[in-house]
Amino acid sequence: MPRLSSLLILSAACLFAPMAAQAADPTLAGFGDSMAMPMGDDWQLPSYIQIMSVTGYSPFVDDGKCEMDPSKIKGSGGMVLLCLELRIGRPDNRFFQLPPGLLFISKSRQTQHGILVTREEAELQPDTTMYMPIALMCINSGRNGSAPGDEYEVGPVTDNPAFRRLFALLANKQLSATSFSGDGADIALVQEAVFELAAGKSLSAATIAAINALPNK
Numbered sequence: 001m002p003r004l005s006s007l008l009i010l011s012a013a014c015l016f017a018p019m020a021a022q023a024a025d026p027t028l029a030g031f032g033d034s035m036a037m038p039m040g041d042d043w044q045l046p047s048y049i050q051i052m053s054v055t056g057y058s059p060f061v062d063d064g065k066c067e068m069d070p071s072k073i074k075g076s077g078g079m080v081l082l083c084l085e086l087r088i089g090r091p092d093n094r095f096f097q098l099p100p101g102l103l104f105i106s107k108s109r110q111t112q113h114g115i116l117v118t119r120e121e122a123e124l125q126p127d128t129t130m131y132m133p134i135a136l137m138c139i140n141s142g143r144n145g146s147a148p149g150d151e152y153e154v155g156p157v158t159d160n161p162a163f164r165r166l167f168a169l170l171a172n173k174q175l176s177a178t179s180f181s182g183d184g185a186d187i188a189l190v191q192e193a194v195f196e197l198a199a200g201k202s203l204s205a206a207t208i209a210a211i212n213a214l215p216n217k
Contacts, residue, residue, distance in 0.1 A: 027039065027158065027159055027160035027161075028200060030139070030140075031113075031139045032140060032198045033141050034140075038103050038105060039158075040103065040155070040157050041156055041158075041159050043154070043156060043157045045086075046092065046096065048091050049096065050087040050089070051084065051086060051154060052129070053085040054084050054153060054154060055083050055085075056081065056082060056148045056149055056151075056152070057081045057083035057148060058081060058148050059133070061148050063083070063148060065083050065085060065131040066131045067133055070177060072133055073177040073178060074120040075116050075118060075120055075134045075135040076118055076135050077137045078137075078178060078191060079112060079145030079146065080112050080136040080146045081133065081134070081136075081146055082114065082136065082146060082152055085131055086129070086131075087129055087130075088124050088125060088126060088127065089127065090127070094123060094124060095123055096122060098116055098122075099119055100116055101159075101163055101164065102115070102155070102156075103115055103116075103156055104116075104136055104153070105152060105153050106150065107151040107153065108150065111146060111147075112138040112139065112140050112146060113139050114152075115136055115137050115194065116136055117166070117167060117175075118175065137190060140198075162197045162202065166194070166197060166203065169211050170190065170211065172216050173211065173217065174214065174217050175187070186214055189214075190211070
């Protein structure tokens with residue numbers, strides 16, 4: 001599938017996927033067409049890392065912060081691309097991790113929230129400002145993808161059991177960072193799985209089989 005076609009398919013999916021939120025399941029607040037604030041387990045960075053800003057990002061726009069090289073992007077996703085600006089003090093550890101299920105909340109309800117589907121690790125340098133480009137799956141219907149300058153904040157880690165099972169399936173899989181890498185088929189597959197779960201459904205047997213067939217790391 002051509003890369004542009006993959007991007008257009010993902011864009012349309014994020015805008016029009018029928019994902020009515022399940023009011024009976026509080027763990028899906030903020031997913032689908034829900035306007036509620038997403039819920040989950042609290043997550044905080046270590047005290048020596050301060051979040052300065054989280055904004056929309058494009059590997060094609062040089063903002064003087066995040067790398068334009070798509071190979072530097074952490075995570076996986078097509079329509080929510082963000083740049084994390086982090087101030088590093090004196091770290092206790094050389095590396096820090098972002099957990100799967102971590103939600104990034106758009107400050108505009110016209111724009112997608114994003115979810116990290118794989119555990120990501122980054123190396124720290126003391127007494128520096130660090131910029132991390134990150135790709136996320138979109139979790140809302142009827143909203144735009146992120147754009148450079150859109151403002152986000154770090155949210156909780158989802159405690160939805162079905163999403164946690166998805167993360168376990170993906171834990172050892174090799175995924176493209178964005179639709180600009182490869183043909184985008186793996187991104188589209190995982191995004192569809194996120195849509196199924198955000199709608200309160202179970203993953204289909206076909207989706208599980210397709211994920212299991214993805215190459216391992």
